[in-house]
Amino acid sequence: MPHPYRALSPDVVMSAIESIGIWPMGEPFALNSYENRVLMFRDDERLNWVVKFYRPDRWSQATIQEEHDFLHELSAARVPVIAPWRDSEGRSLHHYTGYDFALFPQCVGQAPELDNPAHLFALGGLLAKLHHVGEKKAFAHRATLNMPAGIIQARERVLASNWLTAYQRRAYERVTTQLQEQTAPYQAKGVATIRCHGDCHLGNILGRDEDFTLVDFDDCLMAPAIQDIWMLLAIDDPQTWRSQLSEISEGYEEERAFPHDQLALIEPLRSYRLVRHTAWLVDRWNDPAFPQAFPWVAGSGYWDQHIRQLEQQRLQLASPKWLA
Numbered sequence: 001m002p003h004p005y006r007a008l009s010p011d012v013v014m015s016a017i018e019s020i021g022i023w024p025m026g027e028p029f030a031l032n033s034y035e036n037r038v039l040m041f042r043d044d045e046r047l048n049w050v051v052k053f054y055r056p057d058r059w060s061q062a063t064i065q066e067e068h069d070f071l072h073e074l075s076a077a078r079v080p081v082i083a084p085w086r087d088s089e090g091r092s093l094h095h096y097t098g099y100d101f102a103l104f105p106q107c108v109g110q111a112p113e114l115d116n117p118a119h120l121f122a123l124g125g126l127l128a129k130l131h132h133v134g135e136k137k138a139f140a141h142r143a144t145l146n147m148p149a150g151i152i153q154a155r156e157r158v159l160a161s162n163w164l165t166a167y168q169r170r171a172y173e174r175v176t177t178q179l180q181e182q183t184a185p186y187q188a189k190g191v192a193t194i195r196c197h198g199d200c201h202l203g204n205i206l207g208r209d210e211d212f213t214l215v216d217f218d219d220c221l222m223a224p225a226i227q228d229i230w231m232l233l234a235i236d237d238p239q240t241w242r243s244q245l246s247e248i249s250e251g252y253e254e255e256r257a258f259p260h261d262q263l264a265l266i267e268p269l270r271s272y273r274l275v276r277h278t279a280w281l282v283d284r285w286n287d288p289a290f291p292q293a294f295p296w297v298a299g300s301g302y303w304d305q306h307i308r309q310l311e312q313q314r315l316q317l318a319s320p321k322w323l324a
Contacts, residue, residue: 003287004056005037008099013039016096017051020087022103034289035218040106048106049085053099054218061093062141064100067217068092070139070195079129080213082107107213109206114232117247122210123232124251124258127200130214131225132256134195138222144193145223147183147272151176154279161282168303175310176275182317183268191262193222200228226262230269271313278306 010027017024028039028051037053054064071083072092084092085103094101112119155176158164164172197204198219205212229248233241249258281297284290296302 005053005287007097008037008053012097012099013051013053016053016094016099016101017041017103019096020094020103022049034284034287034293050104050106051101052104053101056098056100060141061100064102065093066139066141067220068102070134070220071217074130074133077129077133079133080126080207080211081130081217082213082215107206107215109208109213111202112205112207112212114202114234114244118210119212120232120244120247121251122212123205124248125254126212126214126251127225127228127248128252128255128258130197130228131194134225137195138193139195139220143221145198145221145227145272147187147268148180150272151180151183151275154276155180157279158282163282163298164303165300168300168307171307172303172310175307175314178314179271179275179310179317182314183271186265186268191224191265193224196221196223196225196228198223198227201231224262224265224269225259226265227269229259230266233266235266235270267313267316271310271317274306274309274313 013028014024017028023044024041025044025046026041028041031038031040031050033052035058036055039051039053040048041051042048059067068084071081072086074081075083082104085105086092087094092102094103112123114120155173159169159173197214197217198221199216200214204214204216206215207213229252232248233244235241249260252258278297281290281294285297291298
């Protein structure tokens with residue numbers, strides 16, 4: 001199948017930007033992005049911008065607009081985020097030859113250092129401010145995180161492909177079924193969900209010193225607050241993650257109560273992400289950016305390693321001693 005960005009030529013990119021009254025000084029420079037196409041440019045007033053072309057047929061326009069509206073709500077509440085540019089009619093989502101796109105002021109900076117207590121404290125405060133706004137209302141169009149359902153959907157997409165040997169298919173189906181069953185009780189507990197960033201890893205946090213900004217809300221959704229925290233913890237090193245959690249929670253509690261009752265969700269959420277990440281790679285393989293960036297996925301050894309990793313998660317969920 002042809003990939004969805006086959007028609008997004010440099011000329012189309014330039015014409016799309018110009019169609020909203022912004023005039024690039026030169027051809028935009030592609031940034032490291034896989035799900036969407038993201039490019040940086042400088043306009044004729046020497047302002048730096050990032051233009052984001054959303055992957056066709058992934059999100060509805062209502063879903064994308066809800067992301068934009070959340071960002072503007074956060075920005076109005078003085079939460080450090082990058083809200084999309086609006087034209088004179090208040091529109092932030094634009095359209096050109098079949099592509100939905102948005103324009104963002106460029107955010108510069110570096111990722112936080114997770115071995116720096118001051119950075120961890122600042123991140124805790126930043127996420128608390130995000131969640132303070134996020135809990136005020138619910139998304140109407142964006143998803144709600146559902147671990148067992150998400151694992152089932154991801155598993156079926158992988159099994160529908162031709163990537164696994166017969167032995168690997170049996171092992172993969174068995175372990176993912178067990179993970180789905182193990183995460184179901186956590187989902188059934190009815191933990192409160194709020195509007196979250198959803199993909200809060202180091203690549204989506206930029207700043208200097210102790211001032212950080214959250215970027216790329218493409219995966220924002222309704223989820224437990226801990227979803228925006230656990231990816232910042234070194235889960236494989238209990239002593240380190242406890243130290244990190246102590247600093248993050250202190251900063252968080254400057255703004256709101258830390259969700260200590262959600263710590264038991266960390267390993268289930270990690271299992272959910274591992275299964276879905278690999279299914280995402282399979283889903284996107286017809287996009288040339290993916291084989292180039294993740295060539296090892298095409299090898300049988302990758303799947304053996306992935307299945308072993310899922311088995312380790314199964315054992316972890318069966319005996320969550322890491323919380324002791």
